[in-house]
Amino acid sequence: MELLKKYPKLFQWLFLLIVFFSLCFAIDVPETYKFIRGQAEFIKDPNQSTYTLFGAEVRYYAFDVFWRLPPLLGWLPIWINDSLFFLMNEWMPMEFWNENTQSYKTRPLVLQLTRNITAFMTFLIELIREVILGGVQTVVAFTSWDWIGANPWAKLPGLPWTIVAAGAVILGYNLSGKGLALFAGIVMIYISIFGQWKPSMQTLSFILVAAPLSFIFGLGLGIAAFKSKRVEKALYPILLVMQTMPQYAVLVPAIVLFGVGDHAAVIITMVVAVPPMILLTLLGLRGIPPEVIEAGRMSGCTNSQLMFKVLIPTARRDILIGVNQVIMVCFSMAVISAFIGAKGLGFNLLLALNQLNIGLALEAGLCISLIAILLDKLSLAWANKQIDYFGNLTFFEQHKNSIFFGGAVLIGIILAFVGSFFFKEGFNYLYEIPHNKGISTADFWNKGVDWVWDTFFQTLKIFNTWLITEVLQPMRALYLRMPAVATLVLVIGAGYIIGGIRSAFVVGGLTLFIALSPWWDRALVTTYMATFGVIISCAIGFTVGTLCFQNKYTTNFMLGVCDIFQTFPSFVYLIPVMMLFGVTDTSVLIAVIVYATIPATRYTIEGLRSVPASLHDAGSMSGVTKLQRLMKIEFPLAFPHMMLGLNQTIVFALFMVIIGAFIGTEDLGQYILKALSDKKGAGIGLTLGVCVAFIGLVFDHLIRTWVDQRKKHLGIN
């Protein structure tokens, strides 16, 4: 009884586990149950039951409700699909003026709207693309095809790569100094020499449209949410779901609304990149001390002056993290949106991966990562730039950047012109080094892969087989062996113990949604893969983080490494693991582990670092050893922050598991990928995405509730 009073929570947990396991053992696996392999549900099976709701027929295998709940939400994807179709093709037909045919045409409102947005996006992308690479689309947009036919000179010539490179160097120098200028130069020259110029610039043009638009929308909505409680309340649930929604899942509905191509890619990127921007804007604005706002008011700021000169600059730190996130998401999406026909490096990367040409994929991946890091650093430097009021500069000094750039343009043009004589045959290397005509290290890497395969084939295979048969498959079987009721009891019970009735309802509702969807089994597989990845990632991340924290230099080094790794688009992680493990579950899991270890490590270090120095001293004065200090002081205090790291780790792991479907897994991701090529996939894709998001949210909610309580208990904020 004493013990019960001392640790009431412990006994609640024990009780919950006992109920859970007894449910697991009490409910037998039905004889007819088997894990349905992919494609199987397209075959009509006489054993299936059906029901019809909202005119949609849902087929399913009926089991005892304790074992698997019937897919009562099976109508949802079909219904979403039909509604989308209705919205696009039938709702609110209106008369619209058509420039080309000079006549009115009847079109549904939504279709017209999306087409207008599409046209605008296409114009923006083409504009940047043609300034850099040359073309006629932009000129046509202002004139007509006939005019361009009559005036062939009016085509935009495109800039020689030397000029763009010089521009990047000057920009880097202007914003930060020699270091950044050097880095910009190296990146640009690397891209050009390795023959990735054209796809890189295509990707860049896509990002130069997507990133600023996402930034503006995110900032705007963030401000709106800051100013109005109502807007915030409306946005909040969407933001939550979007944070854990896999990026794949957004692709499918976007195709329906906006078609395929670069413009659709921009819109999807915005959909994914805007939510974190909103959240961080809101966080930053909320964190401003009230006295700073009052100081602004007393200085006589109008509302807009207050917002743009006081609030936003003061919240700069968080907003910059938002910009950083936007850029990361943009590059990540640059690859993923290649699935829906965006041009550029992502497309090449996917193509190379499909052909298992690891070397080429590696080069494209490296290019994306380099550009991502460059843009990230440039944007950071831009935000930190200072103005010098007392420089008393000469005309030359004031305008030296424009002068240098003008010079660079001139020299670039002359070089390109000279080059056109020099390289009479074939390509003018001083103008643009064409794709695949530069230096390529692909062969080297491919040989390397072959060598790895030849040399370590046996070892890798043994490891692979061992992992799959001894660890992964039993684990998966265990997950699938859970009766739905037992899982629900476990989740709801955990919610109740951690956060009371309200949490129990929230997590119960989220889980119930998945359980009532037709993909419960898949969701279990997704969860198992994510769990496996998270456990290993956390073990590695917490250990590495703790070890690195022991020394100031290793701490900074590790944080730097995390920064760089985080900038890599998620897809890039698949390349090296495919080199080593080929197309197997192991590859996916290792990619998951590598990717998810980043937040685990980062948050461990940050958490440990946030322990106040006075406590260190207090510990030292009490005569603790280093280990005691770690165990008794640092860990307990850093633990809440580390748990937030766990939260991020779970989200990252889920993302990677879903992306891993590209290699071939049997979870929700595979279905999302399938929905991409399905004409009626929009509803399925969206519902699947929501399922994945809900898995993430269940963990997110539990962890956050616990962390908040713990922080309150420890008195840290």
Place this chain on the structure above:
Amino acid sequence: MTNTVIKCESVYKIFGANAEKMLQEANGNVDAKTFQENGCIVGVNNASFEVSKGEMLVVMGLSGSGKSTLLRCISRLTDATGGKIFIEGQDLLSLNNKELIDIRRNKMGMVFQSFALLPHKTVLENIAFPLQIKGIEDQESINKAMDMVKLVGLDGRENYFPRELSGGQQQRVGIARSLAVEPDIWFLDEPFSALDPLIRKEMQDEFLRLQEKLQKTIMFITHDFDEALKLADRIAIMKDGIIEQLDTPANIVLNPATEYVRKFTEEVPREKVLKIEDIMDKPHNENLSELKVSKDEIIENVAEKILNQERSVGVIDKNNQIVGTVHPSKIINTVFGGKKNND
């Protein structure tokens, strides 16, 4: 035109959902307890006072006494729930947004407890900020700001960022910023509370020096009674939103109006607060000592000299006219005597 710059008439500030309705129903008889039961918190309760030109009114009170709320009502950072506030005869509460911004840009300056500097701007940019907001051209505002930098003695640090400065230096920037637009009215919200005692004293002296030069109309908020005594022309002591007493430092020390005020004054060394003028007797034709003291002297500064005399000492005003006398025993009474040694 009178000399009154700030005038408050029964100002109320009540926080809560239906504060206004409750205030109307209370009919000028606000009781904090009944309000609290109805979910309202009384911040300022029936504050009426005037501040005249060039005067420094110090509002003193412990945390939660409503002193900062009162200041924010007068600067209209929050809207008062009831009452009237006049700034140079202009009804502050009737101003629209544009007029309010205008008055803030030209007439008011404010200094904050936590300095409230903009972290992304340098010292110079911070000081120039109100000028730039006003629409003054860059170079001119920077030049003006540079003058302010010199005024508060931060030359050489104008390109530092706030995070690179000590607390005292940061508050100098805050002071310079609030003075940049040359306001007539200067609000200071516990400006020195976040500073170390030594720096605080230094800043107080600096502040007095500045005020002597600038002669602004000042409302100064503090929770430090000693600070209030040192700086104030008049002190308002607040408790639970009510102004308990508003008077000169000497009168507050000598005649505390309520038990609450008395508690503050008990510990105060009178000789450091009172001037000769406050304890002198009417001039009479007794034999006076050769020593003459000015009526504006603080007792402490002349006590030793007076105590060395055997006869009464003459008190003179600025024109060297004798306006009163002080007997050495009076000094002893003041320093060591009971509470009712003088009226």
